[in-house]
Amino acid sequence: MKGIVKRFPGVLANDNVDFELQRGEIHALLGENGAGKSTLMNILAGLYRPDAGAILVNGRPVHFSSPRDAIRAGIGMVHQHFMLVPSQTVTENILLGLDEPRFLLNLKKYDQVIEDLGERFGLKVDPRAKVWQLSVGEQQRVEILKMLYRGAQVLVMDEPTAVLAPLEIEGLFTTLRAMVAEGKSVIFISHKLQEVMEISDRVTVLRRGKVTASGIPTEQVTREELARLMVGRDVIFQLDKQPQPPGELILQVDDLHAENDKGIPALRGVSLNVRCNEIVGIAGVAGNGQRELAQVLTGLRKCTGGSIRFKGEIINDKSPRCSIDLGMAHVPEDRTHVGSSPNLSITDNAIMKKYHREPISRGWMLDMPAASQFAQELKRAYDIIAPNVDTPARLLSGGNLQRLILAREISGEPSLIIAMQPTRGLDVGAIEGVHRLLLAQRSAGAGILLISEELDELLSLSDRVYVLYEGKIMGEVTISNGSDSSELVEKIGLMMTGTPLEQINEGIAG
Ligand SMILES: Nc1ncnc2c1ncn2[C@@H]1O[C@H](COP(=O)(O)OP(=O)(O)OP(=O)(O)O)[C@@H](O)[C@H]1O
Ligand SMILES: [Mg+2]
Known part of the structure; x- marks a missing residue:
């Protein structure tokens, strides 16, 4: 790609970008949230047209006016939001939109073709399964198969690991390696620098639409250098968390x-508690009840037994509004559907928990100037990058949308924050910012329940960690500044795979 320019209203998303991909390499594309990575790749995949610049494939200039053109030139992209039809089978999804087969009658023959293709690249998925029955990881495999079936020589993957569990990430890496071994190429976008160090051959970094490092061999850079190239300053990977005695009990969950x-x-007798001035982590492999736990605690799902006490009051049967009024904040896992309303403006999203109260509500009406002023203050204080507060939330980059949600939740001065995967998809600089915000809330007296799959994040932020496995708490560990982290990681790891803590301790004692 040569001299690519792409302008959106109010932003220069790609500012004269050069990008070079070689055959048989895994090339990582890095950059802060909003740096222009997805834009550049959407241009390469035929979804957007550049305002200027050229794309050359095997030295020959090409012009794409649709993804169909791009795939004809061998370029396929797997987006972060999958584009599959849930009610159809894997094979049907893969064949959808192709001229072959004319009649869907001899579909059985194609099941085998898809199965063989999957085998070749280590993509295990049942071709006859309906897409709605598949896990997120399996759906991603279908998207990859779809591109391979269409003859992709270049596969663009936009933050593929953000939605995967650690084991699935290993599987994806095996697939990517099998692809490059056959002479295909991969462009890999990720915010997780250790993954980039592990899987990529070369790295290109974008910052505010411009290239700051172009195709440097991965083995020649360190994680710290990459972080600096991305955000333009040093990033502190180790946070300093001041010891703080926990305050009074704020959340008590019994036999949920x-x-x-x-x-x-999904939850089979969960008991836990959170105090003020405390960050309590929930560790576990995705799908062990984390989502249901967050939903039940925030009133978005009914429990079938047990009790939840918030500030001494039983809230199991109360509405989410009641918890909000008592001071509960929620940073949900799904930013685009639960955390925000994509088609509403930044202002409308910012006032979602305040619209019924003064000064934003005035009698039966909304005071729009007050609402917009409030949104502008949040935009400034939380450094949300967007042309203005009337911008629809769907046009924000991943990191900026997460900042908007955090801004709304934290600005209400909550006493309890339920945060699920709050840093997923954020760049290293933004992660540092979110971690600071959470620690500041802890100092200010809030209790925080942090549900995360990132063990490093849990260990550096939490005062205590519970481990959830198949809907049950396997045990609880306390983390102090002096704790031996390798021993903690080992214990938590064992609990994550289903060994209860007592058994681990017995093992150590014996
Ligand atoms: N369709 C669009 N309309 C208007 N602005 C857009 C559009 N798509 C992207 N932008 C803006 O262009 C800039 C670059 O966005 P892009 O999505 O390419 O960033 P990114 O590097 O992929 O970030 P992230 O890591 O958060 O996914 C951002 O400021 C974003 O708000
Ligand atoms: Mg992106």
Whole structure:
């Protein structure tokens, strides 16, 4: 890609970008939130047209006016939000939109073709399964298969690991390696620098739409140097967390039971507590009840047994509004559907928990100037990058949307914050910012329940960590400044795979 320029109203998303990809390499594309990575790749995949610049494939200039053109030139992209039809099978999804087969009658033959293709690249998925039955990781495999089936020589993956569990990430890396071994190439976008160090051959870094490092061999850089190239300053990976005695009990959960969407028990007797001035972590592999726990605590899902006490009051049967009024904040896992309303403006999203109260509500009406002023203050204080507060939330980059949600939740001065994966998809600089915000809330007296799959994050922020496995708490560990982190990691790791703490301690004692 040569001299690519792409302008959106109020932003220069790509400012004269050069990008070079070689055959048989995994090339990482890095940059802060809003740096222009997805824009550049959407241009390469035929979704956007550049305002200036050229794309050359094997030395020949190409012009894409749709993703179909791009795939014809061998370029396929897997987006972060999958584009599959839930009610159709894997094979049907893969064949969708292709001229072959004319008649969907001999579909069985294609099941085998898809299965063989999956085998070749280590992409395990049942071709006959309906897409709605698949996990997120499996759906991603279908998206990759779809591109491979269409003959992709270049696969663009936009933050593929953000939605995967650690084991699934290993699987994806195996697939990517199998692809480059066959002479295909991969462009890999991720904010997780250790992944980039592990999987990529070369790295290109974007900052505010411009290239700051172009195709440097990964082995020649360190994680710290990459972070500096991305954000233009040093990033502190180790936070300093001041010891602080916990305050009074604010959340008490006893023997909580709940079912998941399929009606299967997801929480099976969870008991835990959170105090003021304390960050309590919940560790565990995704899908062990974390989502249901966050939903039940915030009133978005009914429990089937047990009790939740918030500030001494039982809230199991109360509405989310009641918890909000008592001072509960919620940073949900799903930013685009639960955390925000994509088609509403920054202002409308910012006032969502305040619209019924003065000064934003005035009798039966909204005081729009007051609302917009409030949103502008948040935008400034939390450094949300957008042309103005009337911008629809869907146009914000991932990191800026998360800042908006945090700004709304924290500005209400909550006494309890339920935060699920609050730093997923954020760049290293933004992660540092979120961690600071959470620690500041802890000092200010809030209790924080932090549900995360990032063990490093849990260990550096939490005062205590519970481990959730198949809807049960396997045990609890306390983290102090002097704790031996390798021993903690080992204990937590064992609990994450289903060994209760007592058993681990017995093992150590024996
Ligand atoms: N369709 C669009 N309309 C208007 N502005 C857009 C559009 N798409 C992206 N932008 C803006 O262009 C800039 C670059 O966005 P882009 O999504 O490419 O960033 P990114 O590097 O992928 O960030 P992230 O790591 O957060 O995903 C941002 O300021 C974003 O708000
Ligand atoms: Mg992006």
